[in-house]
Amino acid sequence: MQNHSVVVIPMPTEVVRPGRFRPRPARGLVFALTLLTPWSPLAHPSRPGLYRIDLTPTVAEAGLKGVAILSQPRSPFGLAMTPDGHFRFRVAVSANELPPPSTFGAGLTSYVVWVAQDNLDEVTKIGVLTPGKPTFGEFAYNKYIVIVTAESSSGGDRWKGPIVLKGFSASSYLVNFSGHTMFNGGMPQ
Amino acid sequence: MKVGCGLTCVVWLGASPLGGQTSQDTTHRHETVGHEEHAGMEHGAGANRMPPMPKGMAMPLIQGMQGVAPRRIPFLPGTGIDPASLPLATPRRLVEVRSGDSLELTAMLVRRRLLGRDHVMYGFNGQYPGPLIRVRQDATITVKFHNRLDLPSSVHWHGIRLDNQFDGAVGVTQEAVPVGGDFVYRIHFPDAGIYWYHPHVREDIQQDLGLYGNLLVDSPDPNYYSLVNQEDVLMLDDILLDDEGLLPFGQDVTDFAIMGRFGNLLLVNGEPHYQLTVNRGDVVRFLLTNVANTRTFNLSFPGAPMKLVGADISKFIDEVMVSTVVIAAAQRYVVEARFDSVGTFPITNQVQALNNFLGQFVPTVDTLGMITVRPERSKADHETSFKTLRHNADVATSVDPYRKYFAKAVDKDLLLSVKIAGMPIPITAFMAVDTMYFPPQEWVDGMRDMNWVSTSREVHWLIREVASGKENMDIPWTMHRGDVMKVRITNDPTSVHPMSHPIHFHGQRLLIVSRDGIPEEDLAWRDTILVPVGQSVEILVEATNPGKWMMHCHIAEHLEAGMHLVFTVEP
Known part of the structure; x- marks a missing residue:
């Protein structure tokens, strides 16, 4: 546009x-x-894809990139839903050419994939990311962020290390139109 | 100036009574039917009043929308008729018919009482829903249809693989039955299960106003289904009301053409407060039909485990436990639920509604009814049967001959899309910036101004043949009896306003082979498949029934806005 x-x-x-x-x-x-x-x-x-999230680096490291491919888990209805109405997603996260995690700090030994609600209230740990192999998991959020962190341990349920890659769901691009002048009485008359 | 519109409605021409308002005085807040927090332009405006917002949502009027209304002639049934002169509609009755029997079915104006208020609506035989017709598999019956509406009509026997001439598809298999006219249908029932009937002309009006009923076809096999304590047939619907009553329809063209007409009062068997009483431990089989114009339900029985047993035209090969049933317009599902806790429990439709204006998801819970579980134990204990997931060998046997076609090349590649042109400028402007996200499924009308104003003049829903670029009725499609055709249907996520579509095939049955290339595990014969936004579904269509048949989106407004084609099965 x-x-x-x-x-x-x-x-x-x-x-x-x-x-x-x-x-x-x-x-x-x-x-x-x-x-x-x-x-x-x-x-x-260009409209962000519903089922593909490109992961971009949070630090100025050349060549860092990843991708999260979303799909629907098995459902006889064609749409996998939770009873409270969230879409269920299966995600496959992959990233190539990642440097050793220690690049981002001493003692960092692994990459871990997370999916977090946009307000970070809830986080789902997807799993340890091995370069060249997709990491699979499931979650059910409305607006969410896919995150790859470098961690000193792969065992925690919240990230502690630096965020290396991140990508936003298409739903995260929804904005509050009341802030736009054309919808808020600010139109030139 | 006052002009007639050719039916029984009247439209006023002149300056809109809504003109001259400022954005400050046009904020409209609506919670749900009967809620008193109303202000602004949508009330007192007669035929062109703005529909209420979905429950839990509020948004200001889009700048420039003052005085905008759909470009259509408003229509409500029975204008000029004293509602008191119409028969008060009664709940449906069960009609058990045997092969060779005849049945009278009259579409008529009725008085319907909803939330204590009377409305002029339609009904088959004065009932809501229409009579529940119960018949044995392989029976043939005659239905003498009488149109006593104020609109031309017909009856389509949804999902029944019957003789083409009795399919009820106006413009394809018959002319519309005129007001006061009659038509005789002869219906053979080759398949057991739950089916339904409804008009096939202006469904957006006639079906919405109550013209629908179920057909329950019994298998001769006493073990066709598992043993249960109770069985109930539920028709899921919604209707759009405000303080003045029913929101008018478009007489000349359909309105709500983008997303379809979402109701704000949810109905089960035509009632807003469905109730069922069971004993503790009872297993209940629910035969579900979604008869709403556009709404897809996310249905669950909180606290009661649920087993998915059947779909449109057959049982599933393998039963599976589910926590929710996603049922799109025109689909049927058969589920069994076990109620093992004493108390009163809701039947819910829970969704994350999308408020496009605020860019928010709104958790929404609709209670469709209540189930009371008495402390008395079940008279017959079916717990073991309920916990057993059956493998239905009869269905597997019927599917097996088609497995060799699962991997065949696609014969027909179709894309679902939309063109919109000529919408009011403020809405066009809004759509220009509200394009970043469309969910796989829309559960409510989160942008009601935009949707209401859109009519089939401006909105053209499309089925496009990828190979030829031809669209809708221009798509040539001929099969021969015995053909098994693989069809890929892709729902374009890049269109102006993607929506999921329930795609219905008349006269044949089909199998879903894969979704987005992932083989379908839950196999059952169907006639209506949900194609969510961005998804690509491959199906096998079994051409067994000669004639000219429709394939279309079963969102009533999308059908009216062109989203249909005709395929021919040569003998």
Whole structure:
């Protein structure tokens, strides 16, 4: 979306009919935004994938990258759900070309994969990550972060070491639109 | 100016009574039906009043939405008729019919009482749901249908592999039965299980207003199902109401075309307060049908273990314990639950509803009914049977001849998508920035302004053949009797507004082979499959029943917005 310039186009005057939008001149900005809609020939904003999360480094280490591939656990319904309505996900996390964990601190011996709720209230330990092999696990969160940490021990249920890789779920990109001026009474009138 | 719309409705033309409001006075907060916290534009506006928000959600009106309403002629049934003159609808009755019997089925205007208030709705034979028709497998019956509605209608016998001419698909197998007209259906029941019937013209109106009923087809095998203490047939539904009553429909085009019309009052067998009483230790078999226009339920019986027994057209080869049942529009599932604790327990629909405006998930619990477990022990103890997961050799035998096709190449590759054009500008603007996340399944209408205003003029749901690029009714598709066709259906996650779709095949049965390339373990014959956003489902369609048949999304508004095709099975 950011590649497209906003052009303010005056709104045409319309006869008001029932069920029709009654435009106001100040809606020009809104109209201009329509040029950026995903079905507009001008724009196709990239949407994060539902089932793939690219993991990016938190430190300035060249070449660090990983990926979390999500899938649905077995379900006769096509959707695996918890009774309280969370989607259940199976995740396979892999990362290649990771340096020795000790690169990130003395005494660090292993990489561990975690999935945390976006508010970090709950954390699910997925398992120890072996470079070149996927680490599998399951979780059921709405908004979440996939994290790879370097740890001195692989046995804890919370991470203690530095975060090396992280990636956000597509659902994490949901934002509160009430902060946008166009939806909060701040539209130029 | 006042103009007639050709039916019984009236629409006023002129300046919207909602015009002139500012964003400050248009905040609408709705919790649920009957809640008194209402303010703003959605009430008192007659035919074009804004629908209430889902339970637990509130959001301000989108800037620029003042005065916006769907571009459709509002319609409610029975306008001009004194509701008191209509018969008060009664709960459904069981009708047991034998092969060769005839049955009268009349679609009619009724008075329905919901939460103490009367509404003009529709009903088959004055009942809600329609009569529960119980018949033996392999029977053939005649149904004399009488249309006494104020709309043309028909009856589709959902899931029944019957003669093509009696499928009820208006525009494909018959013309709509006009108001006051009649049609005779002859129905043969080749498969045991739970099926249902509903109109196949403007389902978004007629089905939503109560035109649905179940068909319970008994196997001659007394051991077809496990022994249970009770059996109940549940039709799951919802309806959209506000303080003024039913929210109008679109007479000329369907409204709520993006997400379908989500109701805010959930119903089981047409009632908001389903109740069942059982003895301690009882095993109950529930035969479930989702008849809602669009809602998918995440159903559970908290505290009661549950076993999944059957799907649309057959039992599963292997039973499995489940903690919840995800049932999409038009699907059926057969489950057994055991109630071993004394007390009163809810039947719940629990979801993480999505509030698009706030970008939040809202934990939501709907109570569909209550089950009271008495302290008296079960008269017959079926605990051992309940805990045994059966392998149904009869179903395995029926599937085995098709296993050789599981790995065959895809014969038909279909993509589910949508085009939207011509929506009101504020909504278009909102959609431009609200595109980052669409869940695999939408459970509620979290952006009601946008959805309500969308009609089948602007929204075009698509089934696209990947090879040819052809869409919907332009897709050529001919099979020959005996063919086994592998079909891949992919739900495009990159479309403007992806949604999961329950895809229904008329007249044939099918097997799910894989989802996203992972072989399906829970095999059963079906007629309606859920295709969540981003998922790719491979199915085998067994072409056994000649004729021209529909395949479509069973979200009623998506069907009206074009999401259907016709395939032919040559004799």
